[in-house]
Amino acid sequence: MSEHDCTAVFFDLGDTLASVAVGPDGRTIVELKVFDDVRPILDDLRELGCPLGLISNPGAISHDEVDRWLHTSDLASVLEPELIVLGRKDSPRLFRTAARLAGDPSVATSVFVGEDATERAFAREAGFRVAPHPRLARAVVESGGPLTFLRATVPEGGAWAEAFDRCGAVACDVTPGPPTTVLGVGTSNSVQALEGLGWRVERLGGPGLPATTDLYLIRDLDVSAVGVLGRKLGDDNAILASTGQDVLLAVPGGSEVEDLHLAAGQHGHNLKLTPLSGLGKRPVDLGREPAVATGLGTAALERTEADVLERTVTATRVQDIIARYTGGATADGPPLRSRHILHADNATAVDRAVAELAAMDSMVSVRRHRFSHQGRAYENVEGELPGSGLEGVVVISAHLDSTAARQPGFRAASDPAPGADDDGSGLAGVLAAADAVCRLARTLGSARRTVRFVLFNAEEHGLVGSRAYARDQAAQGVPITAVFQMDMIGWDARSGRSWELHAGFSGDRDVERASQALGKLVAEEASAVSPDLLAPQRYGGTIADPAETRSDHHSFHLHGRPACLASEDFFIGPDRDSEPDANPNYHLPADKAVEVDFIADIARAVTAAAWVTATRPAR
Incomplete structure (x- = not known):
């Protein structure tokens, strides 16, 4: 009998063992895909003699539906039926x-593995040992030392992804060099193993900190504000490291990172750095992707295609969508006062987007992509127009949530956060694009790649929804060939029609070059379908990109997917003497006014580029 025979290991389901997609009704699972690295981990734990169980909150999904998918996915074959525990984890x-079901009333030997720090904190309160990722489960079972956040400096030429796997650590983020540095989670044994390879490894914070905290990067701070963060969290030890205007924080489960919103914070000032399998492993041959195929940049729209776009992606259409999602009167129900993730109207906005995409066209299938954050379940919205004759997936995206956290005393659960520009404008752009692409598909019947229209939730809390979505697509091997993100495309106070295209990704220059090709295509199509726009300010390559890591396109860069971001003139540059046309209502209740003609112009250009990418074969 193994010394671990009495160690029951329980896992969360969604985000931890598998990606879960739910149908439009919110009650039916339409896809449950187990992550590739999970089954070997579960088999390894069973060989140690550990009974395996599940602790998961299915929400409105019935227990019978969960059981059916556990059998369909074959997870049921490795889980003990009596240890499948479903319910609220609040x-x-x-x-x-x-623990009682596992025969461990003292809970002294049980382990819970889950991605959500709030749930891990409840498990710890109940006496469990915990881990934030399945790859760390065995180390916790074997008591290989308390978990620690770490920052590792990679020797020149070192293959860091393989080394992390071999040494039992999981990466959270990578900063390219030289020298390359990797943030991650591991044990004392992991640190010693990496040091044995000649790496310099720094432990961040005290031992055991990853058990009940999330790692965050907070940016755009002045030196005097650093101490404020520790006081707001009630723990100066939460500050793990600070460099210039950037601070690494360990944010406890149950704490809202938005409470740390300081006045100087710019677009994308916080980033949640969850442990991610697959970082540093590029999944596609970028040289063969349609976005960078020889000659694609000159494959302009046909006149018939441009006509459909000009008739469909209009200011009137945009105005109608903006009103429905930012507090205007609507026949669909009461006005939405906020799309903040802690406000009840966030779920209403999700339901409304699901219904609108489902009504676009009978060919469009709609799914809710579920993920967890701070002890709550949230949903991204995905509409998919299936491909016909060409391989690959083209994504048109924006974020659905809003905030008004710059307002002193802002109460997220009750106060208005209309977010007309951030990112009601991008949301409107995606829904208008979906309408246009469906019309093009019906009218022209062109061979095409699959096109997805995706609205990400919890972007304002550190790109949480898009990181979960991009991780799941990469784990499933979905061949995403291009991502076109729209974030804040509605402010044009100077009426100059100046706008930006961001494609920078210093983590992989091949990914950056492919992303720049997407930006180039958007710029070229803009001159044809949106001639009132100025030539865009383009970032990436030799021009450092201030929006790198600051919107949802970055989540795809991390997994080797080409992606670009279209935005209003938000950042200084590329000419350092140029002044941005920044929205003074950013993250305030006053974010109500947008230029619908401007939104339509940018959305039309993005849609044109996405359609060209979806319909022109690689060469």
Whole structure:
């Protein structure tokens, strides 16, 4: 009998063992795909003698539906039926129930593995040992030392991804060099193993910190503001490292990072750095992708295609969508006062977007992509127009949530956060693009790649929804060939029609070059379908990109997918003497006014580029 025979290991399901997609009704699972690295981990734990269980909150999904998909995915074959525990994880109670079912009333030997720090905190309160990622489960079972956040400096030429796997650590983020540095989670044994390879490894914070905290990067701070963050969290030890205007924080489960919103914060000032499998492993041959195929940049729209776009992506259409999502009167129900993730109207906005995409065209299938954040379940919205004759997936995206956290005393659960520009403008752009692409598909019947229209949730809390979505697509091997993100495309106070295209990714120059090709295509199509726009300010390559890591396109860069971001004139540059046309209502309740003609112009250009990418074969 193994010394680990009495160690029951419980896992969360969605985000931890598998990606879960739910149908439009919110009650039916339409896809449950187990991550590739999960089954070997589960088999390894069973060989140690550990009974395996599940602690998961299915929400409105019935227990029978969960059971059906556990069998369909073959997870049921490695889980003990009596250790499948379903219910709300908003207190230690469900964890104590699970421990009793495992025959461990003291909970002294049970382990819970889950991506959500709030849930791990409840498990710890119930007496469990915890891990934030399945790859760390065995180390916790074997008590290989408390988990620690670490920052590793990679020797020149070192293959860091393989080394992290071999040494039992999981990466959270990578900063390219020289020298390359990797942020991650591991144990004392992991640190020693990496040091044995000649790496310089720094432990960040005290031992055990990753058990109940999330790692965040907070940016755009002046030196005097650094101490404020520690005081707001009630723990100066939460500050793990600071460099210039950037601070690494360990944010406890149950704390809202938005409470740390300081006045100087720019677009994308916070980034949640969850442990991610697959970082540093490029999944596609970028040289063969349609976005960078020889001659694609000159494959302009046909006149018939441009006519459809000009009739469909209009200021009137944009105005109608903006009104429905930012507090205007609507026949669909009460006005939405906020799309903040802690406000009840966020779920209403998700339902509304699901219904609108489902009504676009009978060919469009709609799914809710589920993920967890701070102890709550949220949903991204995905509409998919299937391909016909060409391989690959083209994504047109924006974020759905809003905030008004710059307002002193802002109460997220009740106060208005209309977010007309951030990012009601991008949301309107995606829905208008979906309408246009469906019309093009019906009218022209062109061979095409699959086109997805995706609205990400919890962007304002550190790109949480898009990181979960991009991770899941990469884990499933979905051949995403291009991502076109729209974020804040509605402010044009100077009426100059100046705008930006961001494609910078210093982590992989091949990914950056492919992303720049997408930006170039958007710029070229803009001159044809949106002639009132100025030539865009383009970033990436030799021009450092201030928006790198600051919007949802970055989540795809991390997994080797080409992606570009279209935005209003938000940042200084590329000429350092140029002044941005920044929205003074950014993250305030006053974010109500947008230029609908401007939104339509940018959305039309993005849609044109996405359609060209979807319909022209690689050469």
